[in-house]
Amino acid sequence: MTTTVSDFVIARIKEWGVSRVFGFPGDGIGEFDGALGKAEKDGVGVEYIRPTHEEICSLMATAHAKFTGEIGVCIATSSPGAFHLLNGLYDAAMDNQPVVAIVGQQGLDALGTFSQQQSNLERTFADVAVYVQTIVSPAQAQAVVDTAFRMARVRLQPAVxxxxxxxxxxxxxxxxxxxxxxxxxxxxxxxxxxxPADELARAAAIINAGEKVTFLVGHGANGATDLVLEAARKAGAGIITALRGKQVVPSDVPHHTQQLGLLGSLPSLHQMKQCDTLVLLGTNYPYGQFLPATGQARAIQVDLKPEQMGLRYPTELNLWGDVAATLAALVPLLEQKTDLAWQNHIAEEMVDWESEMDAQADVEYDDGVNPRRVYHELNKRLPPQAIVTADAGTTADWYGHHIRLRRGMMGDLSGRLATMLAAMPYAVAAKFAYPERTVICTIGDGAFQMLGMNELITVKKYLSRWENPQLIILVLHNDDLSQVSWEMRTEDANPVWSTSQDVESVDYAGWAELLGFTGIRVTEDGQVADAWDRAFANRGVTLIDAHTSKNVPPLPPHITAEFARNTAKALFKGDPNARGAIRDSAQALLTEGIERVKDTLHLGRDDKDKRDDKDARDDKDA
Structure with missing residues (x-):
């Protein structure tokens, strides 16, 4: 039988190591879909996963790349299907992930003739993809497929x-x-x-000269855990992980202070305010306001993306390289620090911070379950090798504050794009990649209503393929787009606008039960621990419908005057949730304890932790 272009493409992507694709059919890709079906029947195909929407396909392909390190592949038909892929491809682009999209198009004679579902797809994908090419003849197919996969892999970007x-x-x-x-x-x-060796020697000299060294570690350091820890041990360094780098450094490392910024920890903020040497490893951390003051620290960045180096902080040395390979060459050049006062101080601060997180999780509110408690109790029960996904919104705040990934665990979310709804396709993609592991999806009700509810249908369809069918979905049910509500207050001093913010209440546990899964409703704080116990005891799919307060503030570790002023203005402009927000914020602040309040109000500071004059004025105003 004659081998077609479609047959060749399928065989070629298998040569590139592809064993699973995420696709949605349509007539524009119909001949290729037919070839996929024939290859499956003949036992030479790839696993074809069909979720409920093309956007889910591209998000699952991106998640597959993030969790496995392989190239993710998504497939869709021409114009409408292709357009639906864009959000997931932007997620891949902004988080530096290798993804290849294969999309259909109308026949060659239709190009440029305004035919149905014929559009300029090369122009459409030009912004998001590192390589976009239409195959216009069979002889061209080999080079186009190989170039797309090669560029996706080397440039860590999507190709089409x-x-x-x-x-x-x-x-x-x-x-x-x-x-x-x-x-x-x-x-x-x-x-x-x-x-080069001379640049490695320069890097070692900078780190060796530092007395207060801090490593900021991102997802680009995946696979380099032991090397990161060894470099930090020799340098006496504290470690901060970017949110997507959370899984790189085990949570039980005492001088690992978790994340930085609005959803980070106070010890991480203190590291940045006090360090004299900053080493960025595989991260494009975007929030420059939390990095050291200009001139405070000597800085080094290691990354495979040269265009993203030296952007956030004025680095003294940029090392273009893979983090693991670079550290393997760098570690032997590092001198062992004998004075570990800096590292020990960081570890002591982290003990205090964890106590504060415990206290915040224990607060009870009058208007719903404390969302912090839900994550806190989840963290206590995470089994070995667990995978946790979080969505954009307050789920990311609570994930950053309360989830502690131990060695072997994984966790991820849509990073720089921060698109809503990604937690659900991420979790399902993780389940396909690691069917033996327990996967926990944490998602808000607004995101779950987007496409997350649909994906429970996908789970039902494919559940029998997973050797361990345990998948847990936590829905924070507060009938509000709560992250945006707080952003309206803190960033723009606007009261919440219910017309845009209210989320229609749905019986999410009932929806899960309708599909044959276990639904658990949590309406009181005292039910949280038992709900998690029941979920982890269930060898199947469980949805926890947690009716949480929408007024619990995602408090940053350091409250600026702008944050305080804007929030106060918003609440007194007729915010419909003002009473609850004021009450819950007051409870959260009181729980911080006197040491945290003193830090916020700038009382009792010592010489080692002096802020600049602007921060001092901000603290006084706050």
């Missing part, structure tokens, strides 16, 4: 292959040595790049 419907079914020739025909290979160059 456009397959016109008629080309999909054309016979695939043997590519020969002909003019204008490229003969390519399904081989990517190694990304284990190591900087």
């Amino acid at each position: 292959i456009i397959l016109p419907h008629d080309v999909q079914g054309m016979p695939m020739p043997e590519v020969g040595a002909e003019n204008w025909v490229s003969r390519s290979s399904a081989v990517a160059p190694s990304t284990a790049v190591v900087p």
